[in-house]
Amino acid sequence: MEMQPHLHPNTDQTKIRSVFPPPVWDSYSFTSFSLLDSEYESWTRRVETLKEKVKDMLMADASNPIKKIELINLLCRLGLSYHFEREIEEQLIHIFNWVPQLFDENDYDLYTTALLFQVLRQHGFKMTCDVFKKFKDSNGEFKKSIIKDVRGILSLYEASFMSVHGEDILDEALEFTRSQLESLAMQSKPHYSERIKNALILPFHKGVPRVEAWQYICFYEKEESPNEFLLEFAKLDFNRVQLLQREELKVMARWWKDLNLAEKLPYARDRLVEIYFWACSIQFEPHLALSRMMMAKYLKMISLADDTCDAYATMKEVNAFTDAIERCSIDATDELPDYMKVFYKELLNLFEETENIASKEGRSYCAYYVKEEFKNLLRSYRMEAQWFNEGYVPTFDVYLQNGSESSSYGLIVAAGFIGMEKIAGIKEYQWLQSNPKIVKALKVLGRLENDIVSHQAEQKRGDSASSVECYMKEHDVLEKKAVEEILKICANAWKDINEECMKPTALPSPILQLLVNLARITEVCYRFDDSYTNSSSVQDKITALFLEPLPLQDQVNI
Numbered sequence: 001m002e003m004q005p006h007l008h009p010n011t012d013q014t015k016i017r018s019v020f021p022p023p024v025w026d027s028y029s030f031t032s033f034s035l036l037d038s039e040y041e042s043w044t045r046r047v048e049t050l051k052e053k054v055k056d057m058l059m060a061d062a063s064n065p066i067k068k069i070e071l072i073n074l075l076c077r078l079g080l081s082y083h084f085e086r087e088i089e090e091q092l093i094h095i096f097n098w099v100p101q102l103f104d105e106n107d108y109d110l111y112t113t114a115l116l117f118q119v120l121r122q123h124g125f126k127m128t129c130d131v132f133k134k135f136k137d138s139n140g141e142f143k144k145s146i147i148k149d150v151r152g153i154l155s156l157y158e159a160s161f162m163s164v165h166g167e168d169i170l171d172e173a174l175e176f177t178r179s180q181l182e183s184l185a186m187q188s189k190p191h192y193s194e195r196i197k198n199a200l201i202l203p204f205h206k207g208v209p210r211v212e213a214w215q216y217i218c219f220y221e222k223e224e225s226p227n228e229f230l231l232e233f234a235k236l237d238f239n240r241v242q243l244l245q246r247e248e249l250k251v252m253a254r255w256w257k258d259l260n261l262a263e264k265l266p267y268a269r270d271r272l273v274e275i276y277f278w279a280c281s282i283q284f285e286p287h288l289a290l291s292r293m294m295m296a297k298y299l300k301m302i303s304l305a306d307d308t309c310d311a312y313a314t315m316k317e318v319n320a321f322t323d324a325i326e327r328c329s330i331d332a333t334d335e336l337p338d339y340m341k342v343f344y345k346e347l348l349n350l351f352e353e354t355e356n357i358a359s360k361e362g363r364s365y366c367a368y369y370v371k372e373e374f375k376n377l378l379r380s381y382r383m384e385a386q387w388f389n390e391g392y393v394p395t396f397d398v399y400l401q402n403g404s405e406s407s408s409y410g411l412i413v414a415a416g417f418i419g420m421e422k423i424a425g426i427k428e429y430q431w432l433q434s435n436p437k438i439v440k441a442l443k444v445l446g447r448l449e450n451d452i453v454s455h456q457a458e459q460k461r462g463d464s465a466s467s468v469e470c471y472m473k474e475h476d477v478l479e480k481k482a483v484e485e486i487l488k489i490c491a492n493a494w495k496d497i498n499e500e501c502m503k504p505t506a507l508p509s510p511i512l513q514l515l516v517n518l519a520r521i522t523e524v525c526y527r528f529d530d531s532y533t534n535s536s537s538v539q540d541k542i543t544a545l546f547l548e549p550l551p552l553q554d555q556v557n558i
Contacts, residue, residue, distance in 0.1 A: 050233040078234035079213025110152030121162035208281035268307035281521040291419030298415035309381040373411035380405035388464035407446035441496035449526040
């Protein structure tokens with residue numbers, strides 16, 4: 001029976017209770033998954049054999065750097081590069097130092113130039129964008145002679161997303177290639193046309209690693225002459241990781257079932273599988289299981305807190321809950337209504353679990369920083385509730401300052417650090433707490449892209465003004481214009497993120513990858529819809545990542 005909106009019974013100042021779509025996935029059904037140990041072990045043995053072959057290829061004669069770049073790009077696209085981070089880094093250092101000589105001695109075509117640029121930038125090597133000037137005519141336009149070069153145009157399009165501030169030629173390249181690809185997609189072979197369409201929806205740099213790997217494997221096996229053993233390697237590894245993550249999802253489903261919060265807090269979105277999809281998109285590597293699991297648990301608590309404060313609780317209750325979070329003590333439950341007591345106690349249990357895990361690693365400070373981020377989050381929720389309560393629409397800048405915190409991205413990153421004991425220490429937590437440029441950009445991106453796709457539905461159910469409404473009111477413009485301007489801010493946030501990933505960097509690569517992947521899942525889930533609330537739009541991706549293994553052929557002789 002469908003729930004109908006109604007006013008919360010505690011009537012000092014009420015908010016209309018939201019009615020969210022029912023979950024696409026029955027998370028409890030995932031508790032019955034079983035890991036096939038024999039299959040996993042067999043695949044792992046084969047993967048280890050194939051890894052040695054690829055290492056030999058990577059470290060072989062470096063006299064043809066373009067072939068090496070193509071191999072590295074293929075490993076990235078097939079989702080295999082994480083096995084070879086050290087070897088790839090060594091090769092790219094050598095190639096990057098060789099770049100000036102390479103361009104002096106060779107007249108590279110568009111495809112080669114753009115691929116070299118993309119791969120180097122993707123790994124933090126700031127190759128100059130001046131290499132694209134030769135593809136422009138005397139009028140400053142891209143030459144008509146490159147229009148029919150499908151591979152070159154697609155490669156330039158992908159490369160353009162690696163831009164930083166001040167690189168106008170890459171902004172122009174993006175506009176030029178996007179219009180060309182829309183027509184080239186209709187003229188290309190079916191499987192290449194699909195690849196172009198996927199890139200137009202979301203370029204490689206903005207896609208999450210496992211989804212991109214799945215899509216590219218399906219494309220690559222239709223190529224005329226794929227490398228059969230790399231294809232076998234990619235499929236085996238994809239299926240092997242899928243088995244592990246399916247087992248983790250089973251553990252998460254049992255945790256969620258035992259909490260029974262879906263029944264106790266029926267007003268909130270029940271989206272455990274989607275939450276785990278977010279966590280896997282941010283940290284997919286097998287050895288980062290703890291990071292993934294803790295992020296997923298905190299993401300679930302963030303979602304519950306958001307729905308509680310934004311769509312159900314009274315202002316008085318939001319204040320009480322925020323004050324209770326400030327105290328982080330079981331004694332604070334006395335001031336809470338019954339339904340909040342249930343949630344608050346489980347949140348305290350999660351804090352305690354964090355302390356126990358961190359203490360075993362000699363990193364007890366993790367729990368402190370996670371709690372501080374949760375406090376920041378609740379303060380921002382309280383501010384939004386207060387604005388709603390007063391009917392106040394802040395200026396865009398004031399909204400965004402608070403909205404950056406209500407994005408919850410600071411807390412998500414802090415939770416992700418829990419499982420990164422050899423990489424994320426107290427120095428990294430302090431860095432995160434200082435709100436550096438890349439973190440600011442990430443929070444802005446998360447808040448604004450969420451607002452763009454969700455603000456209409458939120459306004460219909462009577463929520464406080466989002467960034468879109470704030471911009472419209474302050475600048476006296478229509479919604480379309482406000483969204484256009486906000487998207488420009490998002491594009492600039494991506495440039496900040498790209499810039500901060502260029503060497504030398506303030507942080508180790510795994511932490512930067514966590515941050516970039518969080519930006520990527522933002523793009524995937526908020527590109528066209530609020531895919532967390534309306535999760536049917538990512539159903540195909542969740543099915544591919546967790547439920548449907550890729551078909552395997554006979555082993556390739558190597």
